[in-house]
Amino acid sequence: MATIDGLPPLREVIRAHDLVAKKQLGQNFLLDLNLTSKIARSAGDLSGSDVLEVGPGPGGLTRGLLAEGARRVVAVEKDPRALPALQEIAEAYPGRLSVLQGDALELDMAAHLTPPVKIVSNLPYNVGTELLIRWLSPTIWPPFWQSLTLMFQKEVAERIIAKPGSDHYGRLALLVHWRADARIVMSLPPEAFTPAPKVHSAVVHLTRLEEPRFPADGKVLNRVTTMAFGQRRKMLRSSLKGLGPDIEARLEAVGIAPTARAEEIGLEQFCALARNLAEAP
Incomplete structure (x- = not known):
């Protein structure tokens, strides 16, 4: 699929804006718009929700979310080089894309969103687990989000859904299971990304529980x-x-x-x- 919205293919966008992925930013771009649309659909009906996306890069998933009907997308991007490409997407979808430049670990993202909220992201590898733990550990529960649809290294995804007695079972699985239902909805090989990482990836979908599964401080x-x-x-x-x-x-x-x-x-x-x-x- 060359395009889903009249905008240029992502390889052209990357070339035009000199968006070579930076390892220090944990960047691995997903360029196939068929795949980005499939990830967007795995988050469910987006038409009545604000969607938070962390690390949009050149905007492949951003375009998928908007094309699949997201009411509004708030994209948080640390890399200033990506802002012109994201601005082109905002112009193609008037009033439906807001871009926040900054570090997702430092921004109060909830303040920019109107409920109901879904979080859908191809998370930068270097901050993905920390962001997930933060989203699962707010002072007040239920949180500002209804569901999380997130890309991780496959090993991390397996840790998220692990059961007692398995090799991947640990704190992360416990924290997730305490407050959410989680399942792997999609797996992707390294060659789906540019540059290709050394590991496979997987998309995990988490739906929050209104109360933790068992009472505990x-x-x-x-x-x-x-x-x-x-x-x-x-x-x-x-x-x-x-x-x-x-x-x-x-x-x-x-x-x-x-x-x-x-x-x-x-x-x-x-x-x-x-x-x-x-x-x-």
């Missing part, structure tokens, strides 16, 4: 899981001993064997332990 749960998975090969009575001298009794009180390892324990049990610790004097 988020800060306590975060501390427990950080300690548990920080030494995942150790028994929990060892990896969690910093939580108090009575940690074995607390583990047993919520039905967790002190000799178990973090990778064997499910979300419900971790939440029960977090509640037990939160109630401690």
Whole structure:
């Protein structure tokens, strides 16, 4: 597909604006507009939503989101070289694309969006996981977004949906499962990107829960899981001993064997332990 909207093909856009991908910005551009439209469709009906996109680059996914009917797209781009290309897209879709130049880790993006909000992004590899954790860890829940449709390295995507006992299971899977439903909706080979990364990629779709799956204090749960998975090969009575001298009794009180390892324990049990610790004097 050369074009979906009368604008030039993305290779021409990159050439015209000298948009060579920069490794230090985590850039790998997806140039096939068939694929960018497919990613946009995997986010569901966009017609009644504002869509947040982080790292649009030359605007391939941006164009897919707009062509698939997004009410409005707010694109956050750190690289000033991409702004002229994004401005051309804004002119082709009057009033439907706003571009914020800056670092997504520093901007209050929610302030620029009108609910309902969906986040759809081919995230820069170097900030993708940190952004996901931030979106899943606000002070107040439910958050400003309804769903996340995000591109990650395939290994990260597998960590997001991992189950207890699997090689990829860890803190990230727990945090996701606590507050959202997640599934991989699409996989992409390295050659789909320019430049081609050394790894495969995957798109993960997350739908928020209105309440966390099990009650727990988020800060306590975060501390427990950080300690548990920080030494995942150790028994929990060892990896969690910093939580108090009575940690074995607390583990047993919520039905967790002190000799178990973090990778064997499910979300419900971790939440029960977090509640037990939160109630401690």
